[in-house]
Amino acid sequence: xxxxxxxxxxxxxxxxxxxxxxxxxxxxxxxxxxxxxxxxxxxxxxxxxxxxxxxxxxxxxxxxxxxxxxxxxxxxxxxxxxxxxxxxxxxxxxxxxxxxxxxxxxxxxxxxxxxxxxxxxxxxxxxxxxxxxxxxxxxxxxxxxxxxxxxxxxxxxxxxxxxxxxxxxxxxxxxxxxxxxxxxxxxxxxxxxxxxxxxxxxxxxxxxxxxxxxxxxxxxxxxxxxxxxxxxxxxxxxxxxxxxxxxxxxxxxxxxxxxxxxxxxxxxxxxxxxxxxxxxxxxxxxxxxxxxxxxxxxxxxxxxxxxxxxxxxxxxxxxxxxxxxxxxxxxxxxxxxxxxxxxxxxxxxxxxxxxxxxxxxxxxxxxxxxxxxxxxxxxxxxxxxxxxxxxxxxxxxxxxxxxxxxxxxxxxxxxxxxxxxxxxxxxxxxxxxxxxxxxxxxxxxxxxxxxxxxxxxxxxxxxxxxxxxxxxxxxxx
Ligand SMILES: NC(=O)C1=CN([C@@H]2O[C@H](COP(=O)(O)OP(=O)(O)OC[C@H]3O[C@@H](n4cnc5c(N)ncnc54)[C@H](OP(=O)(O)O)[C@@H]3O)[C@@H](O)[C@H]2O)C=CC1
Ligand SMILES: O=C(CO)[C@H](O)[C@H](O)COP(=O)(O)O
Numbered sequence: 001x002x003x004x005x006x007x008x009x010x011x012x013x014x015x016x017x018x019x020x021x022x023x024x025x026x027x028x029x030x031x032x033x034x035x036x037x038x039x040x041x042x043x044x045x046x047x048x049x050x051x052x053x054x055x056x057x058x059x060x061x062x063x064x065x066x067x068x069x070x071x072x073x074x075x076x077x078x079x080x081x082x083x084x085x086x087x088x089x090x091x092x093x094x095x096x097x098x099x100x101x102x103x104x105x106x107x108x109x110x111x112x113x114x115x116x117x118x119x120x121x122x123x124x125x126x127x128x129x130x131x132x133x134x135x136x137x138x139x140x141x142x143x144x145x146x147x148x149x150x151x152x153x154x155x156x157x158x159x160x161x162x163x164x165x166x167x168x169x170x171x172x173x174x175x176x177x178x179x180x181x182x183x184x185x186x187x188x189x190x191x192x193x194x195x196x197x198x199x200x201x202x203x204x205x206x207x208x209x210x211x212x213x214x215x216x217x218x219x220x221x222x223x224x225x226x227x228x229x230x231x232x233x234x235x236x237x238x239x240x241x242x243x244x245x246x247x248x249x250x251x252x253x254x255x256x257x258x259x260x261x262x263x264x265x266x267x268x269x270x271x272x273x274x275x276x277x278x279x280x281x282x283x284x285x286x287x288x289x290x291x292x293x294x295x296x297x298x299x300x301x302x303x304x305x306x307x308x309x310x311x312x313x314x315x316x317x318x319x320x321x322x323x324x325x326x327x328x329x330x331x332x333x334x335x336x337x338x339x340x341x342x343x344x345x346x347x348x349x350x351x352x353x354x355x356x357x358x359x360x361x362x363x364x365x366x367x368x369x370x371x372x373x374x375x376x377x378x379x380x381x382x383x384x385x386x387x388x389x390x391x392x393x394x395x396x397x398x399x400x401x402x403x404x405x406x407x408x409x410x411x412x413x414x415x416x417x418x419x420x421x422x423x424x425x426x427x428x429x430x431x432x433x434x435x436x437x438x439x440x441x442x443x444x445x446x447x448x449x450x451x452x453x454x455x456x457x458x459x460x461x462x463x464x465x466x467x468x469x470x471x472x473x474x475x476x477x
Contacts (some may be wrong), residue, residue: 004029004067005030005066005067006066007023008031008062008063009072010089015129016034016076016102018134019140021051022136023051024050026161028051029053030051030053031054032062033058059089059092060092069094070097071154071157072098074102075129078104078109082103082105083113095121096123097123098123098125098153100124100144101127102128102142104263106263106267107177107179111177111178114178124147125145125150126177127144128143128145128184128187129141130184130367131365140162140365141171141361141364142361143180143181144158144172144173144174145173146180159171162364165364170362171361175346175353176351182271182349183358187367189338190282190334191265191368196284197285197327197330197423197426198220200327200422204323204418205315208312208412210312211315213241213252213253214250215315220240228370230370231368231369232370256295257292259292260289265282265289269282275348279337279341280425280428281330281333281337281426284425285421288421307417321405322409323409325406326409326427329427330406330423330426330427332390332398334422335376335389340388355386356377356379356381359374359377363377379394390433403430406427409423449466454477464477
């Protein structure tokens with residue numbers, strides 16, 4: 001008789017199939033099922049020899065194949081499909097079974113599902129997983145949230161499946177309710193900003209300095225040897241150096257310039273607005289994708305809002321270094337903003353997030369893995385509150401050193417009409433942050449003028465209103 005499975009994986013597209021193979025490869029017995037049975041059959045036909053799989057076509061057979069209390073990992077499209085799969089599973093489950101949603105679910109959905117399943121006597125873990133196809137197979141970064149007891153039941157499996165860095169698994173319990181999915185959402189937001197910054201650096205090298213894709217790929221490969229060392233810089237070099245088999249051109253030159261998105265970046269920005277966090281880099285990255293997707297309008301605008309492109313300037317070592325420095329400084333701002341959002345969300349929702357632990361589990365397996373996450377881990381290491389990563393010695397010195405080059409690059413981009421929304425907004429945030437007195441005094445004056453909204457004064461406490469359009473006198477509000 002086949003041994004009962006240690007875990008069930010429902011949903012066998014890119015992520016589910018590879019996580020199932022990962023678990024089986026580590027010696028766990030894995031029950032597998034998918035709505036469309038062909039995926040199940042394909043997985044077994046192609047990879048069944050890699051470990052102990054128990055394929056099932058029906059939900060009842062799938063559930064019956066798993067040892068109780070059953071850990072069932074759902075890896076389906078986020079949104080209504082997750083609820084649909086949960087409803088299908090419920091009649092077959094026993095009290096205490098654990099449903100784990102490993103997709104990119106919205107954290108408020110996770111909180112709702114957690115309460116719903118708890119009310120029915122089941123346990124629920126909302127877990128962010130990052131690493132894409134390869135990470136899922138060889139070791140992703142895993143961000144489980146929900147009840148600690150439920151996580152503890154699956155921790156021995158997940159910590160073995162996760163990527164390992166310096167002997168530590170890239171998996172830790174994040175916090176209650178939707179905390180795991182919230183953290184994954186912000187991870188993806190940072191991923192958006194990181195990728196937008198990379199795209200802008202590519203555009204600067206291409207449009208300002210006239211370099212072709214393979215040459216830019218070489219520059220990224222070189223940058224990957226230094227402080228920018230990261231998975232995204234590494235794969236940027238590979239993408240830029242790839243030749244299209246059918247045209248002989250660089251592949252990137254024949255890919256349409258319309259970025260798609262599945263929602264996590266947008267959710268991160270929405271949450272930042274709700275929480276009052278100035279999350280400019282990620283939000284600009286979301287808007288840049290939106291603008292890119294309006295290709296028809298951009299084509300029309302190019303013909304109407306004619307702009308004489310200045311000739312490309314020499315790609316000197318100094319010019320390339322200025323772009324690298326601007327990219328690094330902007331990236332630091334993006335991470336500083338993302339981590340501030342995590343802190344504010346943690347305080348707002350009472351999650352007690354350990355930000356150093358997040359940097360630790362993002363060092364391996366995930367899409368934003370990067371050498372400098374070690375620095376973020378150090379910054380949060382002693383548990384003392386961090387107002388902004390930009391105030392921490394390593395990052396403060398890094399942005400101060402990069403600043404002249406960063407400012408020069410942004411200035412040149414603006415002068416030449418090359419859009420750099422993420423570079424520019426990161427610099428604007430930096431300039432705004434380090435300015436003890438900005439121009440919002442005028443905003444307050446205007447608000448008070450048209451709406452009697454009142455203002456505070458520097459020289460005395462309290463709120464005041466000026467009768468702007470009447471006798472001009474000031475009254476205490
Ligand atoms: N791809 C990636 O790099 C990453 C993805 N994720 C997240 O992981 C989850 C899975 O991603 P991925 O593997 O790419 O798969 P997809 O997001 O492309 O989803 C496809 C899977 O969802 C199933 N599905 C869709 N609708 C339903 C439904 N109503 N009922 C049952 N099953 C349904 C499909 O079944 P069928 O085959 O029958 O159509 C298939 O198994 C998603 O939430 C995604 O956002 C997280 C990290 C990285
Ligand atoms: O979670 C992921 C990586 O971490 C997924 O690849 C996700 O789909 C990326 O987001 P988008 O599709 O919006 O670019």
